[in-house]
Amino acid sequence: xxxxxxxxxxxxxxxxxxxxxxxxxxxxxxxxxxxxxxxxxxxxxxxxxxxxxxxxxxxxxxxxxxxxxxxxxxxxxxxxxxxxxxxxxxxxxxxxxxxxxxxxxxxxxxxxxxxxxxxxxxxxxxxxxxxxxxxxxxxxxxxxxxxxxxxxxxxxxxxxxxxxxxxxxxxxxxxxxxxxxxxxxxxxxxxxxxxxxxxxxxxxxxxxxxxxxxxxxxxxxxxxxxxxxxxxxxxxxxxxxxxxxxxxxxxxxxxxxxxxxxxxxxxxxxxxxxxxxxxxxxxxxxxxxxxxxxxxxxxxxxxxxxxxxxxxxxxxxxxxxxxxxxxxxxxxxxxxxxxxxxxxxxxxxxxxxxxxxxxxxxxxxxxxxxxxxxxxxxxxxxxxxxxxxxxxxxxxxxxxxxxxxxxxxxxxxxxx
Amino acid sequence: xxxxxxxxxxxxxxxxxxxxxxxxxxxxxxxxxxxxxxxxxxxxxxxxxxxxxxxxxxxxxxxxxxxxxxxxxxxxxxxxxxxxxxxxxxxxxxxxxxxxxxxxxxxxxxxxxxxxxxxxxxxxxxxxxxxxxxxxxxxxxxxxxxxxxxxxxxxxxxxxxxxxxxxxxxxxxxxxxxxxxxxxxxxxxxxxxxxxxxxxxxxx
Numbered sequence: 001x002x003x004x005x006x007x008x009x010x011x012x013x014x015x016x017x018x019x020x021x022x023x024x025x026x027x028x029x030x031x032x033x034x035x036x037x038x039x040x041x042x043x044x045x046x047x048x049x050x051x052x053x054x055x056x057x058x059x060x061x062x063x064x065x066x067x068x069x070x071x072x073x074x075x076x077x078x079x080x081x082x083x084x085x086x087x088x089x090x091x092x093x094x095x096x097x098x099x100x101x102x103x104x105x106x107x108x109x110x111x112x113x114x115x116x117x118x119x120x121x122x123x124x125x126x127x128x129x130x131x132x133x134x135x136x137x138x139x140x141x142x143x144x145x146x147x148x149x150x151x152x153x154x155x156x157x158x159x160x161x162x163x164x165x166x167x168x169x170x171x172x173x174x175x176x177x178x179x180x181x182x183x184x185x186x187x188x189x190x191x192x193x194x195x196x197x198x199x200x201x202x203x204x205x206x207x208x209x210x211x212x213x214x215x216x217x218x219x220x221x222x223x224x225x226x227x228x229x230x231x232x233x234x235x236x237x238x239x240x241x242x243x244x245x246x247x248x249x250x251x252x253x254x255x256x257x258x259x260x261x262x263x264x265x266x267x268x269x270x271x272x273x274x275x276x277x278x279x280x281x282x283x284x285x286x287x288x289x290x291x292x293x294x295x296x297x298x299x300x301x302x303x304x305x306x307x308x309x310x311x312x313x314x315x316x317x318x319x320x321x322x323x324x325x326x327x328x329x330x331x332x333x334x335x336x337x338x339x340x341x342x343x344x345x346x347x348x349x350x351x352x353x354x355x356x357x358x359x360x361x362x363x364x365x366x367x368x369x370x371x372x373x374x375x376x377x378x379x380x381x382x383x384x385x386x387x388x389x390x391x392x393x394x395x396x397x398x399x400x401x402x403x404x405x406x407x408x409x410x411x412x413x414x415x416x
Numbered sequence: 417x418x419x420x421x422x423x424x425x426x427x428x429x430x431x432x433x434x435x436x437x438x439x440x441x442x443x444x445x446x447x448x449x450x451x452x453x454x455x456x457x458x459x460x461x462x463x464x465x466x467x468x469x470x471x472x473x474x475x476x477x478x479x480x481x482x483x484x485x486x487x488x489x490x491x492x493x494x495x496x497x498x499x500x501x502x503x504x505x506x507x508x509x510x511x512x513x514x515x516x517x518x519x520x521x522x523x524x525x526x527x528x529x530x531x532x533x534x535x536x537x538x539x540x541x542x543x544x545x546x547x548x549x550x551x552x553x554x555x556x557x558x559x560x561x562x563x564x565x566x567x568x569x570x571x572x573x574x575x576x577x578x579x580x581x582x583x584x585x586x587x588x589x590x591x592x593x594x595x596x597x598x599x600x601x602x603x604x605x606x607x608x609x610x611x612x613x614x615x616x617x618x619x620x
Contacts, residue, residue, distance in 0.1 A: 059522075062522055066517060066521055087520075087523055087524070088523070090520070090521055090522065090523035091522075091523030092523075095515075095518065095521035095522055097514065097516075097518045097521070098514075101479045101514065101515055101518030101521075103515070103519065103533055104537065104539075104615075104617045104618055105537060105615035105617045105618050106615070106617065114522055115522050115523055118522070118523050118524060118528070148615070148616055148617030150617060151615060164522070174521075190487075192530060279528045318485075322596070401443075
């Protein structure tokens with residue numbers, strides 16, 4: 001299904017290049033952005049990070065000229081856009097802001113179809129497009145199309161914001177702190193979905209965030225900015241974590257860079273274990289026998305559609321004849337594309353030392369706590385080996401570390 | 417049946433003046449709302465305007481345009497414009513900057529942002545202004561009848577001119593109660609219009 005999106009309905013991203021882009025608010029004062037040069041390759045997600053006031057948002061808004069650069073050139077797909085009509089330019093650049101930026105008096109469908117309408121698409125085409133995009137961001141069009149933004153939760157509004165940014169199929173999407181206004185659980189889910197969408201569509205995405213973890217998780221590249229939008233480092237997340245260019249970057253990444261690397265790894269890159277399972281309604285006596293035979297003390301309960309519903313110890317089953325329908329919602333289920341970081345979060349809430357993993361809702365196995373800790377240990381050993389042989393900041397040596405080589409599998413894996 | 421005819425005249429004077437006043441107020445508000453000094457001037461004019469006694473203004477208008485319907489219409493339009501103008505400016509300005517920037521970021525021109533984002537979002541506030549204005553105009557229209565204009569004000573002035581006479585009180589009462597009833601009916605209609613013209617997305 002997603003393949004057809006990519007082939008027929010969406011166009012891929014194009015290059016963006018900022019050349020000596022400068023913004024000065026007063027002729028005397030310090031420049032908010034001082035001669036920024038960045039090349040953003042087509043189809044990549046580039047994260048602009050830095051402390052507040054470093055000029056990252058200003059730099060972003062100069063790309064769609066919500067802020068006019070004082071000097072410098074911005075090339076999109078090789079064409080200088082510094083002089084073309086900004087209103088027309090913006091219709092070809094998706095723009096997603098914190099909270100979604102929905103227009104409150106328009107229905108959700110009209111909000112998503114805003115740019116196509118500005119481009120004078122016919123009604124039928126707009127409607128089809130709106131439905132397609134709402135599906136893509138996980139909102140049922142039949143249910144939500146005619147609602148108003150205030151009837152949606154924060155996370156849903158943010159989804160609509162993403163759908164609107166993609167509506168007219170712009171090759172470039174700009175995002176300004178897109179997930180800053182939602183709770184951590186929703187945020188990580190939205191991040192996962194953005195990565196899924198991006199792996200299908202291959203747009204060029206520029207995303208501003210102050211959250212280094214978000215940058216590491218989402219970015220193909222990260223641009224770390226200091227005051228005045230001076231580039232501290234511009235590299236892949238792996239390289240930045242392994243070899244911060246200077247003290248500023250090191251401070252900004254913060255401690256626990258090994259832990260942060262967990263955000264770069266996906267659950268399906270580790271081996272899953274297969275503890276015994278049972279279905280709701282199975283006979284307890286039979287289940288108990290099977291579990292004991294496997295040398296385990298707990299069992300995973302699935303429903304008729306193979307969705308995990310509960311993780312029970314045999315003790316909890318003792319008084320029942322049949323496996324009962326669970327009454328509580330699970331917290332310890334993760335998607336196979338979740339990051340190890342999110343998986344670890346889920347595990348800490350589980351009493352069984354692991355998290356159940358699903359693929360499109362269906363149970364596929366369990367990621368055990370030990371699998372993750374073994375992985376962390378391996379990372380640490382690797383890092384200390386490198387420190388001995390090459391010193392911490394020899395960037396070439398660390399850049400070709402086994403960890404980074406593996407990461408070529410990450411981008412291709414994301415497309416699968 | 418004279419009273420029904422006069423009530424109709426009164427309502428008609430207010431409603432027609434209200435329509436003209438709304439158009440004038442919206443045009444001015446849209447012109448000045450994005451300019452800080454323009455809004456300041458417009459707000460000052462509307463505050464000062466509302467302090468002028470309507471009878472005094474009538475005294476100024478009659479020497480210029482004579483007596484009859486014309487001065488009444490002019491005075492009512494003048495007063496009706498002020499609350500609408502004031503609310504329209506507030507409504508157009510009190511919209512989240514981030515939302516407006518986001519709308520521009522989608523590729524809406526300034527004109528499109530004004531007509532398709534700011535105006536609809538300000539509409540509930542503007543409608544409130546129109547209702548306030550309608551109530552005020554009812555009273556102003558009654559006073560404007562002093563210059564022999566149309567409407568229920570005629571009864572009130574008949575009553576005043578015959579003070580002590582047998583029917584003076586009845587005249588004044590007929591005029592006053594008539595104005596109140598017409599005002600209530602017009603307000604009800606305006607509430608209905610506001611309900612029908614405001615997006616459900618803006619109702620709280």
